[in-house]
Amino acid sequence: MPKVVLEKVSKKFGRITALNEINLMLEDGEYSCILGPTGSGKTTLLKIIAGLVEPDSGDVYIDGRRVTGTPAETRNAVYMHQNYALFPHLTVSQNIIFGLTARGFSEEDARRKVSEVLEIVRLREWADAYPRELSGGMQQRAALARCLATGARLLLLDEPLGALDARLRLEVRRELSRIAEELNLTVVHVTHDQSEALSLADRLILMRNGKIVQAGPPEEVYFKPNSIFSAYFVGESIFLEGIIRSVNGRNVTLELKNGMAIEALSDDSFNMGELAVAAVRCEDIEVGGGPLTGSLKEVNFLGSFAKLVFELPRGLKIIVNIPLSRFIKEEFRIGASFQLSIPREKVHLFKPPSKGLAGEIEAV
Numbered sequence: 429m430p431k432v433v434l435e436k437v438s439k440k441f442g443r444i445t446a447l448n449e450i451n452l453m454l455e456d457g458e459y460s461c462i463l464g465p466t467g468s469g470k471t472t473l474l475k476i477i478a479g480l481v482e483p484d485s486g487d488v489y490i491d492g493r494r495v496t497g498t499p500a501e502t503r504n505a506v507y508m509h510q511n512y513a514l515f516p517h518l519t520v521s522q523n524i525i526f527g528l529t530a531r532g533f534s535e536e537d538a539r540r541k542v543s544e545v546l547e548i549v550r551l552r553e554w555a556d557a558y559p560r561e562l563s564g565g566m567q568q569r570a571a572l573a574r575c576l577a578t579g580a581r582l583l584l585l586d587e588p589l590g591a592l593d594a595r596l597r598l599e600v601r602r603e604l605s606r607i608a609e610e611l612n613l614t615v616v617h618v619t620h621d622q623s624e625a626l627s628l629a630d631r632l633i634l635m636r637n638g639k640i641v642q643a644g645p646p647e648e649v650y651f652k653p654n655s656i657f658s659a660y661f662v663g664e665s666i667f668l669e670g671i672i673r674s675v676n677g678r679n680v681t682l683e684l685k686n687g688m689a690i691e692a693l694s695d696d697s698f699n700m701g702e703l704a705v706a707a708v709r710c711e712d713i714e715v716g717g718g719p720l721t722g723s724l725k726e727v728n729f730l731g732s733f734a735k736l737v738f739e740l741p742r743g744l745k746i747i748v749n750i751p752l753s754r755f756i757k758e759e760f761r762i763g764a765s766f767q768l769s770i771p772r773e774k775v776h777l778f779k780p781p782s783k784g785l786a787g788e789i790e791a792v
């Protein structure tokens with residue numbers, strides 16, 4: 429039985445539509461990550477599942493039970509706030525006990541629970557420490573312990589790692605993953621960090637303007653973006669506008685605005701003479717032996733890869749990410765001319781957005 433089901437859930441705040449007829453089904457034990465621009469409705473979605481906000485219309489089911497309108501405490505779910513905070517004047521264990529007694533636990537049960545959850549988040553020796561004595565990562569784990577102590581099987585985490593630096597994020601990310609697995613929790617985790625989402629999630633949910641744009645296994649969202657927005661928001665892509673010049677079975681030729689052409693695969697939704705937008709991942713473009721010619725304008729080193737910016741006639745810009753292992757300094761001289769190619773199966777074709785490509789992407 430799926431753990432969480434949302435049916436046509438909508439929520440407005442005044443004139444703002446925060447959620448617009450959301451349908452969603454999360455399986456028991458599944459780890460979902462929600463990505464989306466600011467204001468897209470991520471927090472509202474979590475709060476509606478938690479019971480902290482009621483939808484205007486639609487229904488929420490948890491464990492097969494319709495919970496719309498029922499109090500948050502009865503939902504077996506716990507919401508961890510975007511700006512989670514431990515009480516500074518209470519120790520780690522007092523912080524956890526506070527949350528439990530507020531939920532009606534006896535003092536004795538609460539104490540037992542404290543040592544259990546501190547063990548899980550590996551903070552047992554810090555039970556009597558005050559939050560200020562803990563590192564950011566440990567504070568975050570303590571806050572997580574406070575949530576776990578409620579015994580809820582459904583964990584709703586709103587940017588739980590947002591306040592941590594990059595190294596700690598990685599550490600706590602691994603802990604989260606381990607704990608979710610060990611306790612067989614169903615987790616919905618909102619994040620702004622796409623690498624976090626791609627690495628943690630069984631299911632990635634991409635939101636925009638109160639709607640779910642795409643949801644599925646992260647590799648599916650990454651390799652098969654269903655929209656320009658999806659290709660833009662997850663991973664790094666370039667977008668090439670053009671006109672379909674030939675259609676031969678699934679093979680189509682797209683003539684770009686500068687007169688150059690690329691090959692692509694399409695379903696039968698494109699006809700000759702139609703306008704189209706090709707989205708291509710920057711790491712899928714190959715340097716050497718292709719139909720596009722451009723001069724190298726910029727080289728930037730970004731960790732494990734180099735970002736190359738090529739300029740093509742008529743102001744067309746192509747960005748290529750190549751692994752550092754394939755980057756040969758002498759070969760990539762600024763100003764030199766290069767052939768670029770794009771494997772046809774790596775080209776994702778979309779209909780031109782009504783508000784234009786720039787409008788579609790800039791609106792994010």
Ligand SMILES: Nc1ncnc2c1ncn2[C@@H]1O[C@H](COP(=O)(O)OP(=O)(O)OP(=O)(O)O)[C@@H](O)[C@H]1O
Pocket residue numbers: 441442444445446464465466467468469470471472473
């Ligand atoms: N209590 C509220 N009163 C009025 N408007 C609200 C309220 N809560 C949310 N909104 C509005 O609803 C929309 C969705 O908000 P929400 O907080 O769910 O977005 P979000 O995706 O979590 O954004 P962020 O990434 O910035 O946290 C926004 O336009 C927001 O301003």
Ligand SMILES: [Mg+2]
Pocket residue numbers: 470471472510586
């Ligand atoms: Mg939010």
